Structures are given as structure tokens and as C-alpha cells.
Amino acid sequence: MIWGKISLITALYCFLISGLQAQDTPLKDTRDSTRKNTEKSYQSLLKKAKTSEGLFKIHQSETDYYFEIPLSLMEKDFLLVNKISAVPIAINEAGINKGMNTNNKVIRFSLNGKGSTVWVKTIVPQAEAPAHDAIAQSVKDNFIGSVIENFKVEAYNPDSSAVVVKVNKVFDGSEKSFNDVFTDIGLGTSPKTSLSGIEHIKSFPQNVVVRSLLSTSVTEGQNTIAVSVEVTTNLLLLPEKPMQPRFxxxxxxxxxxxxxxxxxxxxxxxxxxxxxxxxxxxxxxxxxxxxxxxxxxxxxxxxxxxxxxxxxxxxxxxxxxxxxxxxxxxxxxxxxxxxxxxxxxxxxxxxxxxxxxxxxxxxxxxxxxxxxxxxxxxxxxxxxxxxxxxxxxxxxxxxxxxxxxxxxxxxxxxxxxxxxxxxxxxxxxxxxxxxxxxxxxxxxxxxxxxxxxxxxxxxxxxxxxxxxxxxxxxxxxxxxxxxxxxxxxxxxxxxxxxxxxxxxxxxxxxxxxxxxxxxxxxxxxxxxxxxxxxxxxxxQQSGQNIIDPRSQSEDLGDNAMKAGEYGLRNLRRLIPQISEWTTAPGETYYQAGKLYMAAIWQWNTYNDHVIANIGGYYLEHPVQGDGKKAYTPVPKNTQQQALNFLIKHLFTIPEWLFNAAILGNSFAVKDTPLGPFEYGPYDMKREQQYGLLYSLLNDERLLRMLEMESIYGKQAVFTVSDLLSACRKTVFTPTIMGRSLSLNERLTQQNYVDALIVSADKMMEKISKKALTPAATLNIQGHNQPGNLPQLCDLTPRAFGEKAEATSLRNIYVTAMTRTSGVAAAKRGELYAILQVLERNRDKGDTDTRNHYLDLILRIRQHLQLNQP
Structure with missing residues (x-):
């Protein structure tokens, strides 16, 4: 019975093989026939065409463009490179400009079937195996290219060593297989083919260059904006022998x-x-x-x-x-x-x-x-x-x-x-x-x-x-x-x-x-x-989550506190001279307001550098034998120095900066798409101090402190309770003394309490599942595609830029189930301790102070869900 099954399988196999062999000659004949037929049309197809030599011959017949692709270049690796060549003002202002690379991919041309079609496959050349190993075949089978385009073979050249294909559709906006510029730059639209086309094609010894004008429209609200972009597409033949890589x-x-x-x-x-x-x-x-x-x-x-x-x-x-x-x-x-x-x-x-x-x-x-x-x-x-x-x-x-x-x-x-x-x-x-x-x-x-x-x-x-x-x-x-x-x-x-x-x-x-x-x-x-x-x-780390205080943007030296003190000395000298440096007789104080804004943000930057030391780790990539540690907490005394700096320069708002003489002529000015915005000094103080305090009390910072306490013990590290008790003592000492509070003192208490409440509220929100995004799939203007890895330098001063969340290159995870961590208890305990201080002193001070205390008491009780007094 078993023998019978084997015989049947063998017979079937022989039948299939004989069938394939029988097809071999007709297939060859068909291909030869196809070539003979198309040879006749080569001259008539290109009779009026202008031809240029290069990697491919380029034939232009009126508005039609043809590539003459040598068969010797089939299955060879090409790099398809798309670059911006010209843009309208609508996207210029968004930072899309000439020279920007939008998308790259490795492709191969393949002669398909009976020789009547050329397929284009995109290849991700990421896997490799020794040719003699058995697994090499599996690697070949499991990392094949994907077909993204096909061209009809219009003709073979006279000696049948090359095929001629019409390429208009991949460059004139009809297809997105070679160039999807509007998706790559974030518009998410398609070209309007009636308003798009090929401007010219050039062929060089190692590459072919195509310049196209692609047009679309973008609707925002009730406005529709026309957008035309000139794109240059390069087809570059990659070296037959790749360079010896380095790990x-x-x-x-x-x-x-x-x-x-x-x-x-x-x-x-x-x-x-x-x-x-x-x-x-x-x-x-x-x-x-x-x-x-x-x-x-x-x-x-x-x-x-x-x-x-x-x-x-x-x-x-x-x-x-x-x-x-x-x-x-x-x-x-x-x-x-x-x-x-x-x-x-x-x-x-x-x-x-x-x-x-x-x-x-x-x-x-x-x-x-x-x-x-x-x-x-x-x-x-x-x-x-x-x-x-x-x-x-x-x-x-x-x-x-x-x-x-x-x-x-x-x-x-x-x-x-x-x-x-x-x-x-x-x-x-x-x-x-x-x-x-x-x-x-x-x-x-x-x-x-x-x-x-x-x-x-x-x-x-x-x-x-x-x-x-x-x-x-x-x-x-x-x-x-x-x-x-x-x-x-x-x-x-x-x-x-x-x-x-x-x-x-x-x-x-x-x-x-x-x-x-x-x-x-x-x-x-x-x-x-x-x-x-x-x-x-x-x-480089995310600016929103600095872990290693040594690796920060725009900092200098080995001690942020000492550096900040020197920086603030110079900044204090500068403030009185802003008008003189910026404004000539008869001119407005617009430039003075802009420079004043930059000065305020420089103060913010010095404080920001210092904050990173609190809850910070010194990060290394240790290897066996080098004696280094991957995670070392910033020394306890350094973190205490950092807090002392903040008590001096952040919790106590500098009068020399926010009550400067320049305010008689101009507030701090920031340009926006809606025109210059002039920021009042009280608003600036509130916004700047609040942002820094919120960063200081960031959940992830406090969670890192708890991690180090769990490893080294409470006595060896700067703890969450050390931080919060020192902040409370600093912020509420005037209250404990029973005196009336100044506007700035009330502002600091409001900011500190609100930062605690808002961050604690967010901690208790329902946690939604977030999917991890593989780095290889990210596409910021196409720059994270394989083989296209730039670094966009942030050369916009903090005073005039917008904060944007960035991805940290070092993913240190400490935030699972934050609402059940010691941070939640610490923040609620801190708020309750503040509540007790306020209730003991609620009737002291002037009317503004008492109203301020009542407001904070009501806010804290509402957050803690306590019965109102």
C-alpha cells in the first residue's frame, strides 16, 4: 500500500516535469517571436525621438519618455532617491525646502514572463547568509522583493541586448510607486495629473535623473491651497561589490x-x-x-x-x-x-x-x-x-x-x-x-x-x-x-x-x-x-525627559549649577543694556522685545539644565572589564546643590529679570503666524516658573528616584521625600511665619500646588494601551527610511521655538502602573501636608493673602475628595 502511494506520487512528479519540459521550447519560441516583432517597431517607435546616452539611453518623443534598459542591468541593485527641487511659499514656511531628501528605496528591474513586461521590485537588503550555508536558501525565500511597478516592453533594441519601456506614469504623478512626495512631506494628497508632468530627464554614466513638477491641492477648513512641488528622482546604480562594512x-x-x-x-x-x-x-x-x-x-x-x-x-x-x-x-x-x-x-x-x-x-x-x-x-x-x-x-x-x-x-x-x-x-x-x-x-x-x-x-x-x-x-x-x-x-x-x-x-x-x-x-x-x-x-536625549544631566543641549561644563551662576551674572549685566543694543533713535522697540524674550528663555535654560540633575542617572554602555556601571544616580550632594540653585533662582523669581526697565518700552515679544505676541511680565513669570516646576515634579523623574532608593537604600540617595519636603518648606515659609504674601509669593505657591494637582490627576487617569512603533517604520519626511539617516539640527532658540515631544534614544522604562507607585502616595501626602499648613494659617495676612489661602484649600480638598470646610 505504501509502495503504491510512492509510485503514484512519482508518476505525478514525472508528469509535471514532462509538462514543464514540454513547455520550454514554446516559451523560448514565444520570447524570440516577441523580440523579432518588437525589433521591427524599434525604429518606428523612436523615429522622431531625441536620444541621450548614459546609464540608460533616454528617448524623448514629444511628451513621451522611454528608458532603454540593457538586459545586463536586470536584477542589479539601484537606489531610487527622491529630492525636493523647488517649493511654493505654502510649504516653504513649514520647513520643506530645496535639497531635502523625501524617500529612498533599493529597486531591481526584472524581465518578466515571456519578455513582454519589466517588473520593478523594491528590496530591503537587510539579511545576509554565507552562500554555501543551507540557511542561505531560506534567507533568499524569506526576504524576497515586492513588485511595486510594471512596464510594457515597447520594443527590443536591434541586437536584443536592451528593452525599451515607456516611463511617464511613474514620474508624471499618475502612479506613486517611484515617488509619493505629498505623502512623504505630510500632506497626504495625490498629484493632479492634469497639472503635473515631467520637465526633463538626464542620463549620466552611473545614474538617471528625472525632474518633475507635481501639483495638488490641500483643504484646511474652508480654504483650499494649491501646492506645486518640483521633485528630482535619481536612479543610481549601486556598486557591484558593496563596501566592506563596519559595525x-x-x-x-x-x-x-x-x-x-x-x-x-x-x-x-x-x-x-x-x-x-x-x-x-x-x-x-x-x-x-x-x-x-x-x-x-x-x-x-x-x-x-x-x-x-x-x-x-x-x-x-x-x-x-x-x-x-x-x-x-x-x-x-x-x-x-x-x-x-x-x-x-x-x-x-x-x-x-x-x-x-x-x-x-x-x-x-x-x-x-x-x-x-x-x-x-x-x-x-x-x-x-x-x-x-x-x-x-x-x-x-x-x-x-x-x-x-x-x-x-x-x-x-x-x-x-x-x-x-x-x-x-x-x-x-x-x-x-x-x-x-x-x-x-x-x-x-x-x-x-x-x-x-x-x-x-x-x-x-x-x-x-x-x-x-x-x-x-x-x-x-x-x-x-x-x-x-x-x-x-x-x-x-x-x-x-x-x-x-x-x-x-x-x-x-x-x-x-x-x-x-x-x-x-x-x-x-x-x-x-x-x-x-x-x-x-x-x-542625544528627549528634551522632555533628560535622564543623564551630562548630555544636554546648550549646556557647558561639568557642573550645571556653577555654570548657571556664571551665566546668570552675565545675563543680569545684559538686561539693562537691551534697549541700547537693539534700538536706534527713531526706531520702535520691537527688536528690544525680541531680545528680552530671548533673555528670559536663557534664564529658563539655566534652570532647566539644573533640574536634570535631580533624579538623574549617569548613563554608560559598560562592557566586561571596563569597570563602568550602566546606571549611576547623580550623587546625593550634587542633587542637593541643584535644589539649592532652584530655591535661589526659580522658587524666588528674580526681580532684575521680570521687573526690568525695558518693560517701560516693550514687553517680551515672540513672532507667530498671527503676528507678534507681546507677553505681559506677570504672565511670563507664571508660565515660565510653572513649566519648570512641573518638570521638577515630573512622574518619571520621581520614579527614577524611587528606583535608585530601591537599589542603594534611602540614606545613600536623594529621595522623593527629601525633594518634596524641601520644596514645601521653601514655598510655604512665609505662610508659616504668618505674614502677608507678595504677588510673587502667591504666584509661586499657586504654581507649586497646581503642578502637584495636575500631575497627580494625570497619573490617575485611565491608562490607554499604546502600541510600540518600530523605528524602521517611522517616516519623518522620509528621512528614517533605510539608507537615509540625517540629523535635523534644532537651531531655533528656545524663546522662538515650539516644544515638541522627541523620542529618546535610550529607552529606560520606569512608568508601568504609575498610579500604584510611591509617587502617587508622595504627591497626595505632600498636598495633604500643604493643606494642613494652609488651614492653620488661613486667617492670617491681608485680604489678598487670605483669599489666596481659601482658593488653595478649596482646590486641594477638591482634588483629595475631602469634605469642604
């Missing part, structure tokens, strides 16, 4: 692209991140010299072109910012590795060509800059990078320099700086952005390497190059130096960490050194500097 180490800040490794010998899949970097290699004839320590030029240097639309006075400074990285590449063994060039009439340059890296100058009110890169996701190789330079970056630089260094630098006191003054600031921003295009992330922990008092030293700052050992920090300008210090090196520059990071990622280790072997060597390099703070990498 990431989270102790060095490089952008990465993911890679999964499978093999027969594994007991689990190996997940690695590949760092993104340029392919810098010595010439073959100079490799022995390189390995012996001689500086050599790379076979292919990194070249950045300066957008011709860049104002001429800024070009030398942007070029200097690019060339400043040369000293970092010398640490990696290369000379002349990075170059800045102007676009001349004779330059071999085309701005549409993705092979050229450009510093693109965007005329826009946006005050930002960014350094996106086009990356080969198979290896992490950076193929091309751009810096998007928004014109209004200079506005931000001017406010920072006046507020942070105007007291020590007379050149930073005017509404308009000299070309040299602004140029030097532009140079530093350009160098920072170029760092991103080289693969480097922000290193927000770098500035903590310098002792605060060393930043007051003229010799130290000159020797170390400014404010931090890395230009990739947001260590803006030296607000610590005092007028008597005569410090002149007050601007960030490329430092010790930057040279170290470039050497770590770019030093060539030879053709035969695998990524696994290279990682062992690179780990030895890290170990050599493991305990030197100059080489420390501190990853």
Missing part, C-alpha cells in the same frame, strides 16, 4: 543602518548596525605607505560643492567649515580627504546629479540646518550628502551670540553683525552639519568634559578650541566666561572627540580585514580612552 559600537556616535546575519552555526540570528561612512581608501600603489603611517590622499576624496545661490560673503566661511574636518581625517591617515569647491563655468557639476554633494542654500524663514546622507543600505556606504542651509540660521546665531556672549564680546551687541563676526559663526555651524554628513551623530555629552572654571581660562579655551571637545555637541557659545577673563575662543570648533571618532570610523584596515576583525581592533581603540572624559560619547 557600530554604542560608545561612539555614528548613524547606522541595520543588518541581520544568518548562518548554519548560529543558535540565534546576529543583529548588527552598520555605521554610515564614506568609502575612503588609499590608492593601490600607496597602501603600504598608508599602513606604515604616512599620510596619503584617498583614491576618491569627499567633495562638497557650494550652491551658487549662496551669498558670496558667506561662501569662504562655509568652505572653511568644510575644510576644518581635514585635521580629523589626518587622524585617520588621509590628507586632502575632504574638499570644498565653488561651482564654476568649467566645473564638472550638475546639481540634479545625486553623485554630487552640495551645500544647498534655502531662501526660507526657517531657522535650521540639516545634513542628510544618501546611503547604500547593503554596506552603510555614504554615496552622497547634502547640507540644507536655511537662510534664517543667521537670525538664531545672532540671538545666541548677543545673549550668551554680548557681555564679553563687543562685536555681538548689534542688530547686524560684521561679516567677519557672522562669518565665524557660520563656519562653526557649517562644520557641525558637515559632521552629520560624515556619519556623526550629536554628542551631547562632550561639553561635560570641561571643568566649568576652565571655560573662564583664556589659555585653556585657546588650547582646547572653544567650548567642548566635540563640535557635534550643542555647546553654542561661552556664556560662562566673565568680562575680566578676556577669553576670546568662545565658539565651538572641531575637537579631540571629533578627530577620535573620524579615526575610529575611517581608518583603513586593509582589504582582507572583515567587519568582525575590524570591530575587535576598534574596541581596543575605545578601551584605550574608556575613562578619559574627552572621548566620552553622550547620546
Amino acid at each position: 557600530a559600537d554604542n560608545r561612539i556616535g555614528f548613524f547606522t543602518t541595520p543588518r541581520w546575519y544568518f548562518s548554519d552555526t548560529q543558535q540565534k540570528m546576529e543583529h548588527r548596525e552598520l555605521i554610515t561612512r564614506w568609502r575612503l581608501e588609499p590608492r593601490t600603489e600607496e597602501r603600504s605607505q598608508y599602513l606604515s603611517g604616512v599620510l596619503v590622499e584617498p583614491a576618491r576624496p569627499i567633495i562638497f560643492y557650494i550652491d551658487p545661490s549662496t551669498p558670496s560673503q558667506w561662501r569662504p566661511y562655509i568652505m572653511a567649515g568644510i575644510n576644518d574636518w581635514q585635521k580629523a581625517f589626518e587622524a585617520a591617515g588621509f590628507k586632502n580627504a575632504i574638499q570644498a569647491r565653488l561651482v564654476t563655468d568649467t566645473a564638472d557639476f550638475d546639481g540634479d546629479d545625486v553623485r554630487y554633494s552640495v551645500v544647498t542654500y534655502a531662501a526660507s524663514p526657517k531657522s535650521n540646518a540639516m545634513g542628510p546622507a544618501v546611503v547604500d543600505p547593503r554596506s552603510g556606504e555614504i554615496l552622497e550628502s547634502d547640507v540644507i542651509w536655511w537662510h534664517n540660521v543667521m537670525t538664531s546665531l545672532q540671538y545666541w551670540m548677543r545673549i550668551q556672549t554680548g557681555i564679553i564680546d563687543t562685536g555681538a551687541r548689534k542688530n547686524e553683525f560684521s561679516v567677519e563676526q557672522m562669518g565665524n559663526a557660520i563656519r562653526f555651524v557649517a562644520a557641525h552639519e558637515i559632521g552629520h554628513t560624515l556619519g556623526l551623530k550629536h554628542n551631547m555629552g562632550a561639553s561635560a568634559a570641561f571643568p566649568v572654571d576652565s571655560l573662564r581660562s583664556r589659555s585653556f579655551t585657546a588650547r582646547m578650541g572653544g567650548t567642548a571637545p566635540s563640535i557635534m555637541d550643542y555647546a553654542r557659545f561661552n556664556y560662562i566666561a566673565q568680562p575680566e577673563d578676556q577669553v576670546t575662543a568662545i565658539t565651538p570648533s572641531i575637537g579631540v572627540y571629533d578627530r577620535y571618532a573620524i579615526a575610529w570610523g575611517y581608518r583603513w584596515l586593509g582589504d582582507t580585514t572583515s567587519a568582525w576583525q575590524a570591530l575587535k581592533i576598534q574596541q581596543q581603540w575605545i578601551a584605550a580612552h574608556a575613562h578619559d572624559p574627552l572621548y566620552h560619547y553622550g547620546e
Whole structure:
């Protein structure tokens, strides 16, 4: 019986095989027939066409465009790159500008079926296995490409070595398979095909470039806005042999692209991140010299072109910012590795060509800059990078320099700086952005390497190059130096960490050194500097949830309290001079109001830096043998110093800041889409203090304190009860004394109580389940797609920006079931203790004070659901 079944299966198998074999000849004949038929139509199809040579032949017949794709390029990897080339004002104001990369994907062309159709598949080249391993077939089967488009073969060329396909539909807005720009930039609309079309197509030796005008309309309320965007799509042939990859180490800040490794010998899949970097290699004839320590030029240097639309006075400074990285590449063994060039009439340059890296100058009110890169996701190789330079970056630089260094630098006191003054600031921003295009992330922990008092030293700052050992920090300008210090090196520059990071990622280790072997060597390099703070990498954190106080934006030095004291001394000197620095005879006080707003936010920033120390952890990425700890609570005495600073500068609102003479002429001013808003000083005090107090009492901060108490014990750490009892004593001492309260004292009590009530109410709200969003699926203007990893620099001063929630790169989870934690008990207990103080003193003080107490009593009782008195 069993034999009978086997025989039946065998017979069926033979039948199927014979059927397939029988079909083989007709299939071939059909394909040959198809080719013969289409050969006849090749000449007639393209009789009137204009043809250009390149990677593909491009044929244009009136408004129809055809690609002549060689069969030799079928199944080869191409990178499809979409960039913005021109935008209308409607989206310019939202920060969508020329040069921005909206979406990248790896694609392959495949000749399908009987040779009458070309399919386009999108590939995610993330998985790899040794070709000889059994699992290699499974990897191939489980990571196939997905078909996103098809083209009818219109003709074969005369020798049948290429097919001709009409490509209009993927570039003129009819289909979204190649380009879905309006979704990528967040509009969520489709192109109107009658108002969209191809402007031109160019073919180069390694890529094809298509420029399209795509139009849509967006309806908001009762208004419909027309939006037309010019988009450039590049089809870039990826290298046949990918660059030898390098594995990431989270102790060095490089952008990465993911890679999964499978093999027969594994007991689990190996997940690695590949760092993104340029392919810098010595010439073959100079490799022995390189390995012996001689500086050599790379076979292919990194070249950045300066957008011709860049104002001429800024070009030398942007070029200097690019060339400043040369000293970092010398640490990696290369000379002349990075170059800045102007676009001349004779330059071999085309701005549409993705092979050229450009510093693109965007005329826009946006005050930002960014350094996106086009990356080969198979290896992490950076193929091309751009810096998007928004014109209004200079506005931000001017406010920072006046507020942070105007007291020590007379050149930073005017509404308009000299070309040299602004140029030097532009140079530093350009160098920072170029760092991103080289693969480097922000290193927000770098500035903590310098002792605060060393930043007051003229010799130290000159020797170390400014404010931090890395230009990739947001260590803006030296607000610590005092007028008597005569410090002149007050601007960030490329430092010790930057040279170290470039050497770590770019030093060539030879053709035969695998990524696994290279990682062992690179780990030895890290170990050599493991305990030197100059080489420390501190990853960027969410501004709404700083865990490691060493890694903050816009902070300086190793002690936020000491740094803040120096900063406030200079700020107090600045306030009386605002009108003189900003307003000439006959002018309004608009600029004065704007600078005053920036000054208030600088005070906020100093307090914010200090708050991060309370409930903070020093975060490391320890490895076996380095003696480091992953989570170390900020020392108890440091947290107490932080609270003392806040008692002095936050709980007691500074009169010199909020009762300044400038208020006779102007309130603090912030520009908005509805026009300038003038903020009254009482409102500003209330808003600014409340926001900082709410941050101080943040649930996650207090939960981190409880975590450390559970590990180290109550006596060894700064506890939640330490914090709340000290706050209560500070805020309600005037009440305990029985005297009438000033307006500011009442304001502080209201803010403190309200911050407790609101945060406690939120803690008890019904918790809704939140789904985790995989990082690979995020698409912020397409920039988190594989192979396209920029870093948008927040160059908007806090005074003029909008707070936005950010995703922390280090996910430390302490918030499960918050309503059952000790934080809920602590906040309710604190409110009850305050209630007792208020009820004992409710009849003391003047009428305003007694009304204030009654209001707080009613609020607390309502929150605690106690019977009203």
C-alpha cells in the first residue's frame, strides 16, 4: 500500500516535469517571436525621438519618455532617491525646502514572463547568509522583493541586448510607486495629473535623473491651497561589490543602518548596525605607505560643492567649515580627504546629479540646518550628502551670540553683525552639519568634559578650541566666561572627540580585514580612552525627559549649577543694556522685545539644565572589564546643590529679570503666524516658573528616584521625600511665619500646588494601551527610511521655538502602573501636608493673602475628595 502511494506520487512528479519540459521550447519560441516583432517597431517607435546616452539611453518623443534598459542591468541593485527641487511659499514656511531628501528605496528591474513586461521590485537588503550555508536558501525565500511597478516592453533594441519601456506614469504623478512626495512631506494628497508632468530627464554614466513638477491641492477648513512641488528622482546604480562594512559600537556616535546575519552555526540570528561612512581608501600603489603611517590622499576624496545661490560673503566661511574636518581625517591617515569647491563655468557639476554633494542654500524663514546622507543600505556606504542651509540660521546665531556672549564680546551687541563676526559663526555651524554628513551623530555629552572654571581660562579655551571637545555637541557659545577673563575662543570648533571618532570610523584596515576583525581592533581603540572624559560619547536625549544631566543641549561644563551662576551674572549685566543694543533713535522697540524674550528663555535654560540633575542617572554602555556601571544616580550632594540653585533662582523669581526697565518700552515679544505676541511680565513669570516646576515634579523623574532608593537604600540617595519636603518648606515659609504674601509669593505657591494637582490627576487617569512603533517604520519626511539617516539640527532658540515631544534614544522604562507607585502616595501626602499648613494659617495676612489661602484649600480638598470646610 505504501509502495503504491510512492509510485503514484512519482508518476505525478514525472508528469509535471514532462509538462514543464514540454513547455520550454514554446516559451523560448514565444520570447524570440516577441523580440523579432518588437525589433521591427524599434525604429518606428523612436523615429522622431531625441536620444541621450548614459546609464540608460533616454528617448524623448514629444511628451513621451522611454528608458532603454540593457538586459545586463536586470536584477542589479539601484537606489531610487527622491529630492525636493523647488517649493511654493505654502510649504516653504513649514520647513520643506530645496535639497531635502523625501524617500529612498533599493529597486531591481526584472524581465518578466515571456519578455513582454519589466517588473520593478523594491528590496530591503537587510539579511545576509554565507552562500554555501543551507540557511542561505531560506534567507533568499524569506526576504524576497515586492513588485511595486510594471512596464510594457515597447520594443527590443536591434541586437536584443536592451528593452525599451515607456516611463511617464511613474514620474508624471499618475502612479506613486517611484515617488509619493505629498505623502512623504505630510500632506497626504495625490498629484493632479492634469497639472503635473515631467520637465526633463538626464542620463549620466552611473545614474538617471528625472525632474518633475507635481501639483495638488490641500483643504484646511474652508480654504483650499494649491501646492506645486518640483521633485528630482535619481536612479543610481549601486556598486557591484558593496563596501566592506563596519559595525557600530554604542560608545561612539555614528548613524547606522541595520543588518541581520544568518548562518548554519548560529543558535540565534546576529543583529548588527552598520555605521554610515564614506568609502575612503588609499590608492593601490600607496597602501603600504598608508599602513606604515604616512599620510596619503584617498583614491576618491569627499567633495562638497557650494550652491551658487549662496551669498558670496558667506561662501569662504562655509568652505572653511568644510575644510576644518581635514585635521580629523589626518587622524585617520588621509590628507586632502575632504574638499570644498565653488561651482564654476568649467566645473564638472550638475546639481540634479545625486553623485554630487552640495551645500544647498534655502531662501526660507526657517531657522535650521540639516545634513542628510544618501546611503547604500547593503554596506552603510555614504554615496552622497547634502547640507540644507536655511537662510534664517543667521537670525538664531545672532540671538545666541548677543545673549550668551554680548557681555564679553563687543562685536555681538548689534542688530547686524560684521561679516567677519557672522562669518565665524557660520563656519562653526557649517562644520557641525558637515559632521552629520560624515556619519556623526550629536554628542551631547562632550561639553561635560570641561571643568566649568576652565571655560573662564583664556589659555585653556585657546588650547582646547572653544567650548567642548566635540563640535557635534550643542555647546553654542561661552556664556560662562566673565568680562575680566578676556577669553576670546568662545565658539565651538572641531575637537579631540571629533578627530577620535573620524579615526575610529575611517581608518583603513586593509582589504582582507572583515567587519568582525575590524570591530575587535576598534574596541581596543575605545578601551584605550574608556575613562578619559574627552572621548566620552553622550547620546542625544528627549528634551522632555533628560535622564543623564551630562548630555544636554546648550549646556557647558561639568557642573550645571556653577555654570548657571556664571551665566546668570552675565545675563543680569545684559538686561539693562537691551534697549541700547537693539534700538536706534527713531526706531520702535520691537527688536528690544525680541531680545528680552530671548533673555528670559536663557534664564529658563539655566534652570532647566539644573533640574536634570535631580533624579538623574549617569548613563554608560559598560562592557566586561571596563569597570563602568550602566546606571549611576547623580550623587546625593550634587542633587542637593541643584535644589539649592532652584530655591535661589526659580522658587524666588528674580526681580532684575521680570521687573526690568525695558518693560517701560516693550514687553517680551515672540513672532507667530498671527503676528507678534507681546507677553505681559506677570504672565511670563507664571508660565515660565510653572513649566519648570512641573518638570521638577515630573512622574518619571520621581520614579527614577524611587528606583535608585530601591537599589542603594534611602540614606545613600536623594529621595522623593527629601525633594518634596524641601520644596514645601521653601514655598510655604512665609505662610508659616504668618505674614502677608507678595504677588510673587502667591504666584509661586499657586504654581507649586497646581503642578502637584495636575500631575497627580494625570497619573490617575485611565491608562490607554499604546502600541510600540518600530523605528524602521517611522517616516519623518522620509528621512528614517533605510539608507537615509540625517540629523535635523534644532537651531531655533528656545524663546522662538515650539516644544515638541522627541523620542529618546535610550529607552529606560520606569512608568508601568504609575498610579500604584510611591509617587502617587508622595504627591497626595505632600498636598495633604500643604493643606494642613494652609488651614492653620488661613486667617492670617491681608485680604489678598487670605483669599489666596481659601482658593488653595478649596482646590486641594477638591482634588483629595475631602469634605469642604
